[in-house]
Amino acid sequence: MVDRRGMAPAFLDVSGLSCRRGGRRVFEGLSFGLGAGELLTLTGPNGSGKTTLLRALALLVPSDAGAIQWRGADVTADREAWRKRLGWLGHQEGLKADLSVRENISIACRLRGESVHRNRIDEALAAFDLVRLSHRPARTLSAGQRRRAALARLVAGEAQVWLLDEPFNALDAPSQAALRDVMETHIEDGGLAIAATHVSLGLRGARTLELGK
C-alpha cells in the first residue's frame, strides 16, 4: 500500500486489486492512488506480478477482485475513454519491422484516433536522438534503438497515464537520461506514470510499490 497522506486527491485509485494467472495468485488486495503529476515505480523480483499489474491496469488482463477508478468512476464502465488516457510500453516494442520509425509513430497516433502532429513527432524523435534514423525501417534498428523508437511513439501520443514495462531495457546511458527527462516533463505537465523497473528512476517525487513481499 502506498502512503498518500497530505497529497492531492488521487486521479487513479486502485483498491483491493487481486489477480490470478493459471490458477496461481499473482497479487492480492493491492491498493494505491496516484494524483496528477505523480510517478509510481513498481519493483519486486521476477515473477512478482509487475507486468500483470500493468496489464490489469490497462484492462488487458481481467482482475479477480478490486476496482480501478479514474476520478471516482470505475474504468471498466467506459473502457474506450480509459484506453484513450493510456500510453503503453510493453516488453515488445510494438513496431512494424517494414515501416520506418516515423511511419510507425504516425500510424500508432492514427490507430489511437489522434491527429498526427508533425512537430510533436519531430520533438519526440529529437528527444531520443532518432532524427537521423527516422526514415530507416524498424527491422534495421538495434534493440536499444527500437526501444527508443517505442518511447518516442509514447511521447508523440497524447496519453495522460503512461504504463511502462521495463522502459530502461536495452537503453544506453544517454538514452536513459533522455527517458528521465521526458518522464520529468510528462509529470510536470500533470501526467501520471507507472513504471515497472529494476533501475532507480532518480526522479523527484517518485514513489515505490514493492510487489511480491
Add this chain to the structure above:
Amino acid sequence: MSGFTALVARDLKLVWRRPGDVGLVLAFFIVATVLFPLGIGPESNLLARIAGGVLWCAALFASLLSLDRLFAADYEDGTLDLLLLAPWPLELAALAKCAAHWIVTGLPLAILAPVMGGAFGLELRSQGALALTLLVGTPALSLIGGLAAALTLGARRGGALLALLALPLCVPTLIFGASAVEVLVTGEGFATHLAILAALALVSLATLPWAIAAALRQAGE
C-alpha cells in the same frame, strides 16, 4: 472510423513493402489450378464441368496460405497490444484486418480466376460468373479464416490447426460458389446461388468480427 481506415491502410502498406507474400499466394493458385488440366487430360467437357469446384477449392487453399500471419505478426511484434488498447472497438479492428486480407487475396483471386477458367474451357459467361461468385463469396472466407487465425494465435502448429478449423466452416460458401458456376455450364441461372453466397458473407460480416475480437482479447491476456 479513422482508426479503421488507418489499420486497413497500414496493412496494405505492409503488403506493398513485401509484395512477395501476395505473389506467393497468387502463384500457388495458378500452379494448383494448372495441375488439374495436366492431371486429368484435355477432356474439355469434364474440365468445364469441374472448373467451378476446382477454382473455388484452389482459391480457398490460396487464401488460407496467408491467413496464419494475419494476427500472428501483430502478436509477435507487440502491435496487437496497441490494437487491444486502441480507444475504439476491437471488433472494428478485426474487421479492418480481414478487409485488408480480402483486398490483397480475395480480390486478386477473383480477378485471376476467370483467366485460369480459360484453361478449363469455361465460356466467357461462366468466367464472368466465376469472378462474381468469388467477389461475393471470398469476404466470408477472409472472415472465417480470420476467426481461425485469432483462435490459433500463440498455438503450436497454428497453421495446421487453422486449416482444420477454417476449412469445415468454409464448406457452405464453397458448395454454393462452386455450384453457381456449374449450374451456368448446364444452362441454368445462378442468381439464387449468388444470393445465398451474399447471405453467407453478410452473416459472417454480422457475427464474426465479434468472435474474432473475443479470441484476440483472450490471446492478449
